[in-house]
Amino acid sequence: MANSSRLSHRGSVVESGLGVLSYLGLYINLVKFEHTIFALPFAYVGAFLAEGAIPGFWRMFWITVAMVGARSLAMALNRLLDAEIDAMNPRTAVRELPAGRLSRVEGWVFSLVSLAVLIAATFNLPEVTRYLWPLVVLPFLIYPLTKRWTWLCHLFLGATIGLGPVGAWVAVTGEVTWEPFLLGGAVALWIAGFDIIYSFMDVSFDRSHGIHSVPADLGYKAGIWLPRVLHTGSIGLLVLTGLVTGVGWLFFAGVLVSAGLLAYENWLMREADLAKTGIAFMTMNSLISVVFFVFATGAVLLQG
Numbered sequence: 001m002a003n004s005s006r007l008s009h010r011g012s013v014v015e016s017g018l019g020v021l022s023y024l025g026l027y028i029n030l031v032k033f034e035h036t037i038f039a040l041p042f043a044y045v046g047a048f049l050a051e052g053a054i055p056g057f058w059r060m061f062w063i064t065v066a067m068v069g070a071r072s073l074a075m076a077l078n079r080l081l082d083a084e085i086d087a088m089n090p091r092t093a094v095r096e097l098p099a100g101r102l103s104r105v106e107g108w109v110f111s112l113v114s115l116a117v118l119i120a121a122t123f124n125l126p127e128v129t130r131y132l133w134p135l136v137v138l139p140f141l142i143y144p145l146t147k148r149w150t151w152l153c154h155l156f157l158g159a160t161i162g163l164g165p166v167g168a169w170v171a172v173t174g175e176v177t178w179e180p181f182l183l184g185g186a187v188a189l190w191i192a193g194f195d196i197i198y199s200f201m202d203v204s205f206d207r208s209h210g211i212h213s214v215p216a217d218l219g220y221k222a223g224i225w226l227p228r229v230l231h232t233g234s235i236g237l238l239v240l241t242g243l244v245t246g247v248g249w250l251f252f253a254g255v256l257v258s259a260g261l262l263a264y265e266n267w268l269m270r271e272a273d274l275a276k277t278g279i280a281f282m283t284m285n286s287l288i289s290v291v292f293f294v295f296a297t298g299a300v301l302l303q304g
Contacts, residue, residue, distance in 0.1 A: 027110055030096045031075035038285060039164045041293035042187050043067050046165030046180055048297060049245050050172035053304040062124040063171050067164060069117030074140040074160070076111040080104060081144035089205050126174030129167070136163055148210070151217040154192040154199070158230075162188030179244055186237035190262075193227035193234065194285050197269050201277055220272045227269070231262045238292075247299045254295020261288045 047055055047063055054060070079086070079097050087098035096102040115137065122129040139160040146153035162184040169180035199206070199213035200223060206216035215223030235255060242251045265284040268276045 026096050026102050030079055030102060030107070030110070031072045038191070038289055039071060039161050039187075040064070040067055041289045042183070043164040043168040045293060045296045046168040046183055047172050048300040049183065049241070049247060050169040050180065051300075053300060054297075055172055058124070059172065062121045063168050066118055066121035066125065066129075066167070066171070069114050069119075069121060070136060070140075070164075070167075073111055073114035073118060073137065074143075076107055076114060077140050078144045080107045080111065081141075083107075085209070085211065088209060089202065091201060091205075125171045128174055128176065129171055132167075132170065132176075136167060139163070147212050149212065151212045151214045153212060154195045154214060155188070157195050158188035158190070158192030161191045162186075179241075182237050182241040182244060186234045186241065189230045189234035189237065190285075190288075193230035193262075194265070196223055196227045196230075197265075197277065199223070200269070200272055200274060215272070224266075224269060224272055228266050231266065235259045235262065246303075247296070248303050249299075250302055251296055251299035254292050254299070257295065258288050258292045261291065 043063065044060075047060065055063075079095065082092075083097040083104065086092035086095050093099065097104065097107055118133060118137075119130075122133050139156070143153070143156050143160050146156045164184070165187055166180040166184040169183070170176055196214045200215050200220075202211070203213070203215045203220075205211070206213050213223075214226055218226075235258065238255045238258070239252070242248075242255065245251075261284060265288075268279060268284070
């Protein structure tokens with residue numbers, strides 16, 4: 001009898017633990033945590049280039065906390081402001097908010113917690129970051145609305161995420177200078193380009209519901225060619241970043257490899273093949289982010 005009671009108690013504890021993990025998993029899915037790989041490596045590169053070496057542990061720790069807080073806030077706000085649109089789109093209706101697995105109240109609470117994490121991180125970074133965080137948060141509120149107004153929404157998204165490496169640079173130097181905006185601009189054009197590729201999945205829905213994107217507004221041909229132009233500009237800005245920082249040949253080798261991967265990504269989408277959108281969007285861009293990070297980090301270490 002006693003053994004049966006203990007087993008029953010143990011089972012309830014396990015079920016409770018699994019329930020907590022499942023609940024946390026809803027938030028991880030809400031913010032698409034796996035997409036952090038797109039932005040965080042470039043933020044680290046911004047910090048490394050600013051220092052000319054690998055910054056100390058605590059500086060990198062608080063930069064990471066700030067980035068996670070900012071990105072979680074951005075994604076949560078995007079999901080909250082887009083919940084009604086997502087509910088009408090069969091592809092996105094299964095997301096946590098439209099599907100009812102998380103409530104709007106839970107989404108707003110999560111957003112406030114993420115904002116608090118971001119602000120707390122700035123109090124452990126140079127003082128200037130305490131005054132600049134509102135300039136980072138404001139685009140998080142504006143971006144979800146831009147797709148209701150203009151196909152330039154892709155560029156606005158890119159500019160929003162491009163603030164990541166700029167913020168990391170400032171978090172190291174304590175100053176706002178023009179140099180990190182080269183790297184931020186490269187990230188902005190890269191993100192805008194592959195966001196156009198991503199938008200191919202919703203062209204029919206966007207056109208029927210008045211949602212703007214390059215393929216929906218300007219057509220498939222523009223949706224194929226504009227990412228190529230943006231990605232070419234991104235590579236150009238990465239080259240300028242390397243020249244301005246004088247970081248060395250390995251950085252440029254990383255730029256060259258990234259250019260090849262971007263070329264392959266755009267080649268995959270040469271006919272707007274939706275079956276290849278997942279590879280072009282998630283696989284290739286994750287690979288580009290990691291590969292560039294490895295080369296850039298190696299270049300900084302060699303320079304040091």
